[in-house]
Amino acid sequence: MGNRRYLNFQGYSFMMPALLAILFFTIVPVVYAFFMMFYKVDILSGARTFIGLDNFRKIFEDPKFWASFTNTFRYVLVVVPIQTVIAMALAALLNSKINFSRGFLTIMFIPTLTSSSAMTLIFMWLFNNNGLMANMMEQLFGMKVEFLTNPSLALTVIMAMNIFSTVPHFMVVFLSGLQDIPDSLYEAASLDGANSFKKFLHVTVPQLMPITFYVITMGLVGCFQIFDQAFILSGGTGGPQNSTLTFSLYIYQLAFTSNDMGRATALAFVLGTIIFAVTYIVNKLLKADEVNG
Amino acid sequence: MKKIAAFALATSLLLGVTACSSGESTKTTAKDDTITLAVWGSSPAETKGLETTVKSFEKSTGKNVKIEVIQDNFQDALTARFAAKNAPDVFYMESFAAPKFIKSGVLADISDDVKNQDDFYQPVLNSFKDDEGKLFAVPKDYSTLALYVNTDLLEKAGYTMADVPSDWDGLLNFSKTLQGKLAKDQAAMVFDTSMARHMSSLIASGLNPVTAEGKADFTSSPKALDYLQSLIDGHKEGYLKNAKIDLGVDWAGAAFGTNKAVMMIEGNWVLSALKTDYPTVKYEALEAPTVNGNKETMTFTVGYAISKDSKHKKTAVEFINYMTGDGQKQWSELSGTFPTRQSVADAMKLDEDKVLKAHIEGAKYGTVWSSGVNLPVISGAFDNQFLAALNGDKSVKDAMKAAEKEANDEIARQQ
Numbered sequence: 001m002g003n004r005r006y007l008n009f010q011g012y013s014f015m016m017p018a019l020l021a022i023l024f025f026t027i028v029p030v031v032y033a034f035f036m037m038f039y040k041v042d043i044l045s046g047a048r049t050f051i052g053l054d055n056f057r058k059i060f061e062d063p064k065f066w067a068s069f070t071n072t073f074r075y076v077l078v079v080v081p082i083q084t085v086i087a088m089a090l091a092a093l094l095n096s097k098i099n100f101s102r103g104f105l106t107i108m109f110i111p112t113l114t115s116s117s118a119m120t121l122i123f124m125w126l127f128n129n130n131g132l133m134a135n136m137m138e139q140l141f142g143m144k145v146e147f148l149t150n151p152s153l154a155l156t157v158i159m160a161m162n163i164f165s166t167v168p169h170f171m172v173v174f175l176s177g178l179q180d181i182p183d184s185l186y187e188a189a190s191l192d193g194a195n196s197f198k199k200f201l202h203v204t205v206p207q208l209m210p211i212t213f214y215v216i217t218m219g220l221v222g223c224f225q226i227f228d229q230a231f232i233l234s235g236g237t238g239g240p241q242n243s244t245l246t247f248s249l250y251i252y253q254l255a256f257t258s259n260d261m262g263r264a265t266a267l268a269f270v271l272g273t274i275i276f277a278v279t280y281i282v283n284k285l286l287k288a289d290e291v292n293g
Numbered sequence: 294m295k296k297i298a299a300f301a302l303a304t305s306l307l308l309g310v311t312a313c314s315s316g317e318s319t320k321t322t323a324k325d326d327t328i329t330l331a332v333w334g335s336s337p338a339e340t341k342g343l344e345t346t347v348k349s350f351e352k353s354t355g356k357n358v359k360i361e362v363i364q365d366n367f368q369d370a371l372t373a374r375f376a377a378k379n380a381p382d383v384f385y386m387e388s389f390a391a392p393k394f395i396k397s398g399v400l401a402d403i404s405d406d407v408k409n410q411d412d413f414y415q416p417v418l419n420s421f422k423d424d425e426g427k428l429f430a431v432p433k434d435y436s437t438l439a440l441y442v443n444t445d446l447l448e449k450a451g452y453t454m455a456d457v458p459s460d461w462d463g464l465l466n467f468s469k470t471l472q473g474k475l476a477k478d479q480a481a482m483v484f485d486t487s488m489a490r491h492m493s494s495l496i497a498s499g500l501n502p503v504t505a506e507g508k509a510d511f512t513s514s515p516k517a518l519d520y521l522q523s524l525i526d527g528h529k530e531g532y533l534k535n536a537k538i539d540l541g542v543d544w545a546g547a548a549f550g551t552n553k554a555v556m557m558i559e560g561n562w563v564l565s566a567l568k569t570d571y572p573t574v575k576y577e578a579l580e581a582p583t584v585n586g587n588k589e590t591m592t593f594t595v596g597y598a599i600s601k602d603s604k605h606k607k608t609a610v611e612f613i614n615y616m617t618g619d620g621q622k623q624w625s626e627l628s629g630t631f632p633t634r635q636s637v638a639d640a641m642k643l644d645e646d647k648v649l650k651a652h653i654e655g656a657k658y659g660t661v662w663s664s665g666v667n668l669p670v671i672s673g674a675f676d677n678q679f680l681a682a683l684n685g686d687k688s689v690k691d692a693m694k695a696a697e698k699e700a701n702d703e704i705a706r707q708q
Contacts, residue, residue, distance in 0.1 A: 044375045044397035058706045063699070128541040130478060149538050149684055236366070237673065240680040256369040257669060258707060259393060261376070 033265040041261035048262070055266035065267070067242040068250040071155055075162075075226060075246065076278075080219040083163045083170060087215065088208065090167065091174035092200055105172075112168040120232040123161045124148065148233065151243035158229045158244060166222065170215045177211035178204065213286050217279055224275045227252070247271045326356040328605045328612060331374070331381035333367040336565040342628030346620045354615070356608050375399055378602070382609045386430045386598040388420035388663035389489070394598065395421075396666050400429040401599040406610045407431050408618060412634045414656060417594045420663035430596035431617045434630035436560040437655035438490065438590045439648075440464075440579045446555045450474040454577055457556075461494070461582045464556075465523055465532075471555060472532035480534035482556040483545045484524060486679055488672040490558070490591060493660035494520055497587035502671060503664040509671040509700035511693035516585060521689050525682055550574050558582075560593060561652045565629050578651040592659030594633070631656070667704050674700035 012019070037055055039048040059065050090108070094101045111119065126132050127147035137145045147153045181204065189199045205212075227248035230238065238245030238253070247267070255264035332343065347358045361381060363370045368390050374380045375397075386394065394400050404427045410418065413432060421430040442457055450471055458464050468481035475481060484490075488502065495502055500517035504510050512518070527533030534540055536548040546563040548554040550571030557563075558581055567574060581590040597613040599606060616624065617633065622640060625632040631652065632638050644650045678696035681687045687695065 042397050043372055044394060044399045046376065046378070047397075062702075062706065064703075125541065128537070129539045130541040146538075146684070149680060151681070151684070151686065237676060239677045240684065241677060241686070256372050257673070258703070259372070259397070260707060263706075 033268060036262055037266035037269050039262045041265075043255060043259050043261040051262070055263045056270075058263055059267055059270065064238075064242060064245060064250060068238070068245045068247050071243065071245055072224060072226070072247045075155065075159060076220060076223040079159050079162055079166075079223050080216060083167050083219055084212065084215050086163065087167045087170035088174050088205075088212070090171045091178055092204060094171070094175060095178045105175075108171065109168045111165045114165065116165065116228045117232055119161060119165055120229045123157060124233060127157050149240050151241040154233065154240060154243050158226070158233060161229055162223070162226065166219070170219070173215055174208060174211055177208050181207045209286065213283070216282055216286070220278055220282065221275055224271065224278070247274075326605075326608055327359060328356070328382040328603075328608050329359045329361055330612070331361045331363055331367075331371065331384035333385060334362050334364045336562070336628075337569070338565045339628040339630070342624050342626075342630075345627055346616060346624040349620055349623060350612060350615045353619075354611060356611070358612060375600075380600040380602065382603040382605050383597055383599055383612060385433075386421070386596050388417075388432075388594045388596070388661055389668060391421050391430055391596070391598070391663060392423075392666040393669065395423050395429050399601050401601045401603065401606060401609075402427050402429060403431065403599060403610065403613070404428040406614070408614055409634075412636050413617075414633055414635065416659070416661050417592065417633050417656075420594060420661045421596050421598075430598035431613050432594045432596040432633040433617055433621075434625065434628070435592055435594040435633055435656065436562055436631065437592050437652045437659045438558050438560050438581045439651040439655060440581055441549060441557050441559055441563065441576050442579065443549060443552065443555050444575045444577055446475075446479070446552060447471075450555070454579075457579065459579065459582055460586070461520070461523070461584045464582045465527055468527065468532040468556070469530065472530075475555070478540070478553060480540065480548065480554045481532040482527075482534075482558075483536050483540070483548050483554040484527070484533045484558070485545065486535060486538075486676065486683060488675040488679070489593075489662050491521075491524075492662065492664075492672075493581075493589035493591050494584045496660055497584035497589040499585075502675065503668060507665045507667045508704060509667075509674060509697045511675065511697045512690065518689050518693065520584060521679070521682065521693070525685075525689060528683055529685070549576070560591075561629070561631065561649070564648070576648075578648040580651045580654055588658045590655035590659045592656060592661045594661060594663075667700075667707075670703050670707070671700045674703070 036048070038050060038052055040051050040055070041048040094105055098104075124131075127134065129144075129146050129149065131147075134145055134147060137143060145153070147157050185203050185207070186199055189203050194202065225248050226246050230244045230246045230249045231252070234240075234244045234249075236249075236253075236257075238249050248271070251264050251267050251271070254260050254267060330347070334340070343360065347360060351357060367385070368387070371380075371384060380399070386400075407428060410428070414435070417432045417435050418428070421432065422428050440457075442454065444454065447454070447457075451474065452471070456467065458467050464482070472481040492502060495514075495517045498514055498517040498520045500510065500514035502509060502511055524533060528535070528539075534548075534554070536542050536545045536554075540548050540553050542548045542551070542553070545554070545557045545559050546566045547570075549557045549559075549563070550567060552574065567576065580588070583589065597616060599609045599613065603609055621632050621634055621637045624630070625637065625641060631643065631649075632641065638653070644653050674696040675693075678687070678692040678699065681695075682689045682692035686692075
């Protein structure tokens with residue numbers, strides 16, 4: 001027994017630096033945010049008055065909240081499925097015996113390595129009203145498309161950008177999962193007369209389920225927290241017409257532009273609840289716990 | 294033995310963490326004659342001007358100034374510093390953001406500390422006062438908007454400077470004709486979509502977007518709506534272009550410098566870029582156009598403010614008095630900014646320079662970009678909704694109605 005206590009102590013002492021970092025930089029701020037969301041807080045002076053649930057009333061009355069709500073959900077619903085499917089398909093392609101697959105992998109991984117701010121600037125340069133894409137559209141189809149100033153397209157540009165930059169990362173994750181699938185399964189499927197598409201659908205996809213669950217969860221969390229691309233593209237405003245205003249961007253605006261830390265933490269709590277709920281539902285739907293692997 | 298060594302290592306790591314955090318507290322015991330100054334990154338000329346003037350201050354007083362450059366999102370970074378109770382002693386303060394900081398009570402009252410206040414341009418100085426007339430920052434320099442004309446492009450199109458009208462409507466008609474003689478990727482005039490550039494024109498059209506109660510008002514004057522409509526019409530027909538949206542360059546100065554725009558209404562901050570980055574462009578400057586017969590321009594000003602909790606207030610006061618007093622001439626000459634003291638402006642004979650004169654004249658009637666604590670909310674709503682009008686999604690009237698509602702609802706939520 002004493003030996004075990006000693007081992008425990010030893011284990012915790014090894015973990016101590018990480019535990020302390022988590023305590024001070026994650027747990028304390030989270031607890032503090034729980035406390036702040038019931039107050040009206042002036043971030044500059046730190047002065048606060050208790051207002052109960054008023055911050056939540058203000059949030060739910062605010063059209064900007066609903067705009068960010070719609071934008072973020074639209075963003076998640078489009079980006080997560082597309083990036084997962086593309087990543088899986090690309091991984092399957094790279095896993096087959098094509099030539100130079102290492103070379104392709106390296107090239108395809110570059111977007112993930114590029115910093116998101118640099119990527120945003122490149123996309124802004126491509127998609128501005130006098131940029132490559134706009135001019136190409138005009139020459140090919142004769143129509144003038146304003147990507148960045150048109151509220152219904154600005155978010156689409158960010159979606160495309162995010163898919164472009166996260167697919168390679170998830171592709172590598174899938175690739176490692178693919179290499180764990182035993183060849184015997186494919187052999188058995190071949191003997192049963194399955195073609196390669198059927199093999200993909202009935203062997204690869206089910207076998208990859210635990211990986212898929214990981215990819216979808218990380219995709220969901222990342223997408224719900226989308227901030228930097230929207231911030232840079234709109235110059236911090238979330239415009240045009242709130243079309244690129246996301247949850248995180250609005251939290252930032254509330255805290256630093258509106259000087260209202262209480263409302264910002266309340267919104268952060270709402271966002272946390274949403275992410276938790278959605279992840280829970282996805283977990284149930286995919287039955288991640290029951291899949292073998 | 295190994296285990297003990299590992300434990301010792303873990304403990305020392307732990308101590309290392311605590312040692313780092315205790316390092317902060319040594320700051321408070323620093324010598325009283327060192328102050329920190331937070332500034333944003335700006336042009337090489339301004340950086341050099343600041344460093345040199347600060348050195349002169351250090352030489353004449355024997356005190357030290359530590360310059361901290363905050364490259365991006367200065368206001369946000371400053372806000373975070375205040376929230377962390379780690380504010381710099383002295384920092385740049387934009388007149389636009391000043392009311393928010395004054396209202397929060399984090400700036401030191403320097404009403405009685407600033408020398409010879411009558412010498413300052415009063416509208417600029419007043420933008421740093423609260424309702425009771427107490428002073429919380431002292432203006433270091435200011436900028437005004439003027440109309441810049443690329444004379445090479447103008448002459449190529451067959452016009453001279455004498456053809457450029459001095460009123461807004463005339464200028465629009467002129468741009469329209471001029472656009473016909475330009476290439477597709479060139480603009481007769483580049484324009485900005487933010488309220489910061491148009492508030493004086495709105496006031497000249499009989500609309501103050503910020504009411505006496507600090508609420509938003511964008512709809513009470515039909516003339517102001519006409520003015521905004523003229524921007525939208527110009528954009529639609531292509532003789533007004535936005536540097537970022539339509540020309541794909543970062544800002545108007547770059548469009549002007551690369552011969553993509555014949556005219557722009559910009560502040561004197563473009564001068565250093567035109568001098569260093571685009572030295573071949575020939576240009577002249579005129580006063581900003583009159584709107585509805587009224588002279589108008591926007592005045593932007595930045596001041597030095599002192600944090601209320603500063604432990605070195607005496608040195609800080611000495612510093613800002615030097616920077617806006619004895620040192621102002623040196624600062625203005627090196628940085629190319631305009632001095633906020635009339636005596637310094639007179640000594641520098643700025644109005645003898647043709648380009649600068651257009652800006653200096655503007656200071657006499659310019660609208661200072663500052664109007665109470667709600668201006669950021671109000672201008673944010675305007676910027677957001679005006680783009681909708683510019684896209685053609687909404688009529689100007691609907692967009693301005695929506696902006697008004699958006700701003701006033703948010704103001705009510707912030708009470």
